[in-house]
Amino acid sequence: MTNIDQSISSLSGRTRIPPFALVLTTCIGVIGSNSLALGPIAPEVAQNLAATVPAIMTASAAFGLGTAASAVFLGRLIDRHGPRRMLISALVLLAAGLAGSAVAPVLAVLVATQFVVGIATGIALPAIYTLASLIAPAGRESETIGLVLTGWTLSMVAGVPLSAAIADFAGWRTIYAVIAAATLVVCAAVRFSPAHEVFSGKTTSPLAALGVPGVAPLLLACSVFMAAFYGVYAFLGDHLHTTLGLPVSANGVIAVFYGIGFGSSAFLDRFIDRFGAGRLLAPAFLIVAGIYAMMAAASGSYVALLAIVFLWGLANHAGLNLLIMRLTALAPDRRGAIMGLNSGVTYVALFVGTIGFGAVYDGVAFHILPLAAAGLMLIAALAAAAARR
Incomplete structure (x- = not known):
């Protein structure tokens, strides 16, 4: 479907991962900076817009809803027009939505602009994941996808802590202005990177993609995996700020530890290629469940949470990489549509x-949230095992 600068390393004799993968990594970093920024800075935004933290997080929910809708119904256009062209268009729309968020005078406008950002993200993410799977050299699929996924590490280690610092010293609006400018820069990088792309010119309906054997149980696993992550992450920052009495900048440190763990998992990617994604996916989800249980037990200690959040990032990277590998391998001629469904399910989750974890958080202590997430991960493991059968 596409062939993008797959070159050979004369020193090692192995097929080298194309440099374009680093551009895709940066794209993920920029997108992730918006996706993950609101949770840590929500107390600051709530104070500025005269709203509660749960109310502010409805903007994050609107972002997810917009992402889900566009991924499902527009993601299939990736197979028709090509993932690179669709990615460029999505990044332009993303920059416009972020600029709107930066000047939002009231909560309703922030919610609306984040919905637009979600529409752009719903196209961009499946396009990026499709490109990553297509440019991956044979035998290095997991390493290539893992490299691209470390863009989430960029957003956590650099983007989220920087956002928290900007919120403390320059105001939360500056955060969205900076991310908008960065989006335009990476858009230019995608546009002018040397690449040759061939695409099918056809589209696959979401229903047809859902009918591919193995897709449905893997999407179920994806939905509970992501609901667990976002449900806990969205309110971890407020727990640190309100319950433990820590400043907003402490939320950035938590994000750094998660991001370092997420990025550190990259060294495991070559073992995934060796043993196979199908064999490892269910055990990876069980490990994540155990980490949530540990988080619940340690929720009263900031130092303990730092260590557990590192493990959380390590395990989540492995789980996400395995999930994407399994999905993209099911039907190569329908990758765009399947990745669209994956992103759609992710952001519905x-x-x-x-919303669901927020309703629970209003009435109980934070430690109940990771316990609920552990239960969801058991469902994910069962679904992954069913997909393999």
């Missing part, structure tokens, strides 16, 4: 997880 963001919406449901944020």
Whole structure:
């Protein structure tokens, strides 16, 4: 479907991962900076817009809803027009939505602009994941996808802590202005990167993609995996700020530890290629469940949470990489549509997880949230095992 600068390393004799993968990594970093920024800065935004933290997080839910809708119904256009062209268009729309968020005078406008950002993200993410799977050299699929996924590490280690610092010293609006400018820069990088792309010129309906054997149980696993993550992450920052009495900048440190763990998992990617994604996916989800249980037990200690959040990032990277590998391998001629469904399910889960966990968080202590997430991960493991059968 596409062939993008797959070159050979004369020193090692192995097929080298194309440099374009680093551009895709940066794209993920920019998108993730918006996706993950609101949770840590929500107390500051709530104070500025005269709203509660759960009310502010409805903007995150609107972002997820917009992402889900566009991923499902527009993601299939990736197979028709090509993932690179669709990615460029999505990044332009993303920058416009972020600029709107930066000047939002009231909560309703912030919610609307984040919905637009979600529409752009719903096209961009499946396009990026499709490109990553297509440019991956044979035998290095997991390493290539893992490299691209470390863009989430960029957003956590650099983007989220920087956002928290900007919120403390320059105001939360500056955060969205900076991310908008960065989006335009990476858009230019995608546009002018040397690449040759061939695409099918056909589209696959979401229903047809859902009918591919193995897709449905893997999407179920994806939905509970992501609901667990976003449901806990959305309110971890407020727990640190309100319950433990820590400043907003402490939320950035938590994000750094998660991001370092997420990025550190990249060294495991070559073992995934060796043993196979199908064999490892269910055990990876069980490990994540155990980490949530540990988080619940340690929720009263900031130092303990730092260590557990590192493990959380490590395990989530492995789980996400395995999930994407399994989905993209099911039907190569329908990758765009399947990745669109994957992103759609992911952000429906963001919406449901944020709203559902928020309703629980209003009435109980924070430690109940990771316990609920552990239960969801058991469902994910069962679904992954069913997909393999």
